[in-house]
Amino acid sequence: MPPTNNPTLRLRRLGAELRKLRERAGFTVTEAAAQLGVNQGRVSMIETGRSSLSADRVRAVASAYDCSDEALIDALAAMTGRRTRGWWEEYREHLPAALVDLAELEHHAAGLRVALAMHIPALLQTTDHARALFRAVVPPMRQYEIEHRLTHRIKRQGVLHRENPPPYSAITHESALRMGFGGPDVKRGQLKHLLGMSELPNVTVQVIPFDTEYYPSTGQSFDYIVGPVPQLDTVQLDTHHGGCGFLDAEAQLSKYRAVLDHMESCALGPAESRDFIQSLIQDT
Known part of the structure; x- marks a missing residue:
C-alpha cells in the first residue's frame, strides 16, 4: 500500500504498538527488517503509521515478534486498512x-x-x-x-x-x-x-x-x-x-x-x- 503522509492517531497508535512488540522481542530495526523481509525504511514507516498494513500482514508481524496475545493481535488487525471516511x-x-x-x-x-x-x-x-x-x-x-x-x-x-x-x-x-x-x-x-x-x-x-x-x-x-x-x-x-x-x-x-x-x-x-x-x- 502507498505511504500515508498524514496518518491519523489510530494509524500512529497501530505503528507504536507494533514497535512495542518489536522491542519486547529484542529486535533492532535492522533485525526486524531482516525477519520481515523488508528494508529498514519500511519498518520505520510501519512504526510511524505512514505505511498501511493489511490484517494478515499485522498478524505476520506479530508472529515474527513472537507475540502470543491473541486478543491484542485481533485488536491490532482490526485497526488496519485505509482510513475510515467518517x-x-x-x-x-x-x-x-x-x-x-x-x-x-x-x-x-x-x-x-x-x-x-x-x-x-x-x-x-x-x-x-x-x-x-x-x-x-x-x-x-x-x-x-x-x-x-x-x-x-x-x-x-x-x-x-x-x-x-x-x-x-x-x-x-x-x-x-x-x-x-x-x-x-x-x-x-x-x-x-x-x-x-x-x-x-x-x-x-x-x-x-x-x-x-x-x-x-x-x-x-x-x-x-x-x-x-x-x-x-x-x-x-x-x-x-x-x-x-x-x-x-x-x-x-x-x-x-x-x-x-x-x-x-x-x-x-x-x-x-x-x-x-x-x-x-x-x-x-
Missing part, C-alpha cells in the same frame, strides 16, 4: 488534528470515561452552553471558528445515541454545575439536559459535591478512551492552549484508571447525583 474527516482542514483524532477515537471506543472539575463534559453539553464556552476562549475565536468547533462537538455527541453505543461514565464537580456560562436560562437548560442524559441506559453521571472530604484530582480534565483490550486504551488531556494531549504508556494508563476509580468512589452515586442536579435546577 464524518470527522470533513473537519480536518478546519480544526486542530488532535480534535479530529479525538472524534475518531470516540467512534471506535469500547467505552468512555471522563472527569472534569470546572466544566460539563463535552458530550453532555447543550448547543447554547457549548457556544457560550467557545465565546469565552482567549484569544477570542472568529465566528466561523466557533461554528466549526460547535458543530464538531455536537456531532461527537452522536456516539452516545447510535445503535449499540459505548458505555459512558462522566464525573463532574459541583463547581461545574454552578458555573453560569451563557446566563440563567442557558444554565437551567444545561442542567435539565444533563439530568435527561444521565437517565440513558448507557450513560452514568456522578457529581462530586463541595463538601466531599477527599478529592483525588488536581482539577485537570481528561477523557479515558477504553480500547478493545487494555493495552489499546488512551488518555486525552485538555491543555491550556486548547489542544489535546494523548497518553498511552502502560504506567500512564494505570495511573489514570486508578484516579478515575478513586474519583468514582468519592462521588455521589448515580441516583444521588440525579437528585443533586434536580435540586440545582429548582434553585436556578
Whole structure:
C-alpha cells in the first residue's frame, strides 16, 4: 500500500504498538527488517503509521515478534486498512488534528470515561452552553471558528445515541454545575439536559459535591478512551492552549484508571447525583 503522509492517531497508535512488540522481542530495526523481509525504511514507516498494513500482514508481524496475545493481535488487525471516511474527516482542514483524532477515537471506543472539575463534559453539553464556552476562549475565536468547533462537538455527541453505543461514565464537580456560562436560562437548560442524559441506559453521571472530604484530582480534565483490550486504551488531556494531549504508556494508563476509580468512589452515586442536579435546577 502507498505511504500515508498524514496518518491519523489510530494509524500512529497501530505503528507504536507494533514497535512495542518489536522491542519486547529484542529486535533492532535492522533485525526486524531482516525477519520481515523488508528494508529498514519500511519498518520505520510501519512504526510511524505512514505505511498501511493489511490484517494478515499485522498478524505476520506479530508472529515474527513472537507475540502470543491473541486478543491484542485481533485488536491490532482490526485497526488496519485505509482510513475510515467518517464524518470527522470533513473537519480536518478546519480544526486542530488532535480534535479530529479525538472524534475518531470516540467512534471506535469500547467505552468512555471522563472527569472534569470546572466544566460539563463535552458530550453532555447543550448547543447554547457549548457556544457560550467557545465565546469565552482567549484569544477570542472568529465566528466561523466557533461554528466549526460547535458543530464538531455536537456531532461527537452522536456516539452516545447510535445503535449499540459505548458505555459512558462522566464525573463532574459541583463547581461545574454552578458555573453560569451563557446566563440563567442557558444554565437551567444545561442542567435539565444533563439530568435527561444521565437517565440513558448507557450513560452514568456522578457529581462530586463541595463538601466531599477527599478529592483525588488536581482539577485537570481528561477523557479515558477504553480500547478493545487494555493495552489499546488512551488518555486525552485538555491543555491550556486548547489542544489535546494523548497518553498511552502502560504506567500512564494505570495511573489514570486508578484516579478515575478513586474519583468514582468519592462521588455521589448515580441516583444521588440525579437528585443533586434536580435540586440545582429548582434553585436556578
